[in-house]
Amino acid sequence: AQSVSQHNHHVILSEAASLELGCNYSYGGTVNLFWYVQYPGQHLQLLLKYFSGDPLVKGIKGFEAEFIKSKFSFNLRKPSVQWSDTAEYFCAVNARGGADGLTFGKGTHLIIQP
Amino acid sequence: GAVVSQHPSRVICKSGTSVKIECRSLDFQATTMFWYRQFPKKSLMLMATSNEGSKATYEQGVEKDKFLINHASLTLSTLTVTSAHPEDSSFYICSAVPTTSAVTDTQYFGPGTRLTVL
Numbered sequence: 001a002q003s004v005s006q007h008n009h010h011v012i013l014s015e016a017a018s019l020e021l022g023c024n025y026s027y028g029g030t031v032n033l034f035w036y037v038q039y040p041g042q043h044l045q046l047l048l049k050y051f052s053g054d055p056l057v058k059g060i061k062g063f064e065a066e067f068i069k070s071k072f073s074f075n076l077r078k079p080s081v082q083w084s085d086t087a088e089y090f091c092a093v094n095a096r097g098g099a100d101g102l103t104f105g106k107g108t109h110l111i112i113q114p
Numbered sequence: 115g116a117v118v119s120q121h122p123s124r125v126i127c128k129s130g131t132s133v134k135i136e137c138r139s140l141d142f143q144a145t146t147m148f149w150y151r152q153f154p155k156k157s158l159m160l161m162a163t164s165n166e167g168s169k170a171t172y173e174q175g176v177e178k179d180k181f182l183i184n185h186a187s188l189t190l191s192t193l194t195v196t197s198a199h200p201e202d203s204s205f206y207i208c209s210a211v212p213t214t215s216a217v218t219d220t221q222y223f224g225p226g227t228r229l230t231v232l
Contacts, residue, residue: 036223043118044158044207044223090157101148101160101173101209102221 002027002093006105013081014113021076021108023065023091030096033074035065036104038088047089050074051096061085086112117141118210120224127198128232135193135227137208143188144210148221149181152205161206164191188213198231205229 007022025031035047048059055067065076074091088109092102117140127133137147145166150158162183163171170183180202182194191210195202205228209221 034220043225044209046220049220101150101163102158103160104150104157106157 002031002095002103004091004093004103004105006089006091006108008108009106010109010111012111012113015083016080019076019078019081019085019110021089021091021110023074023076023105024072025074025091025093025103026072027093027095031093032096033065033067034092034102035059035063035074035076036090036092038090038107040087044090047076081110081112083112083114086110116212116222118208118222118224120206120208120227122227123225124228124230126230126232129199130197132194132196133198133229135195135206135208135229137191137193137210137224139189139210139212139222142210142222143213144191145188145213147185147191147208147210149183149191149193150207150209152207152226158207161193195229198229200231203229203231 003026005024033050036044037047038044047063048057050057050067058064063078067074088107090107091105094100094102119138121136147164149161151161152158160173161176164183164185166185172178185191205226207226208224
């Protein structure tokens with residue numbers, strides 16, 4: 001079975017600060033990795049995903065994430081956050097090539113102070 | 115594109131009644147849809163995988179007789195919470211995978227349905 005661990009449950013930053021949210025997963029096989037964002041009152045939206053290839057993936061809104069296989073990690077980064085980045089961020093994983101739904105981490109509530 | 119809707123967005127019902135939640139893919143066909151449950155302050159938990167034309171696959175610990183899933187067309191899956199009790203109160207979210215994608219490709223999420231059982 002898969003599991004996903006997000007280390008930071010609540011993060012408060014000032015605008016223009018750099019952001020890194022940790023995500024580690026546990027699974028014995030090859031996985032697909034995702035970061036989703038949920039803005040207040042809105043749907044889950046895909047920020048970025050990693051299936052294979054370049055382990056540094058770029059997503060929407062200036063976000064990027066790096067897959068480090070040896071550490072089973074897929075940390076999310078943004079060099080300079082904005083007030084509009086205030087949201088809940090979820091890391092998720094599923095097995096590559098299977099028919100599984102996603103296993104989510106518990107989420108990180110990010111608050112950006114103006 | 116890739117819009118998923120859910121209806122209703124909120125529902126309040128009495129204990130013992132059944133509630134049906136619809137999940138529709140509006141601009142694409144989806145052979146596979148997923149149902150998740152989100153508890154307050156907690157993550158989304160996969161409940162079941164819904165495949166058009168076949169029986170749903172339920173995750174361990176999810177009662178299939180309590181959470182009935184029907185995926186009768188390529189754009190509609192329904193989740194019926196039967197004989198609802200207060201502990202079933204939660205936020206239910208569906209997602210859909212476009213038929214043209216591999217199953218493990220991007221899932222598009224609905225806005226969720228808030229169920230409150232009195």
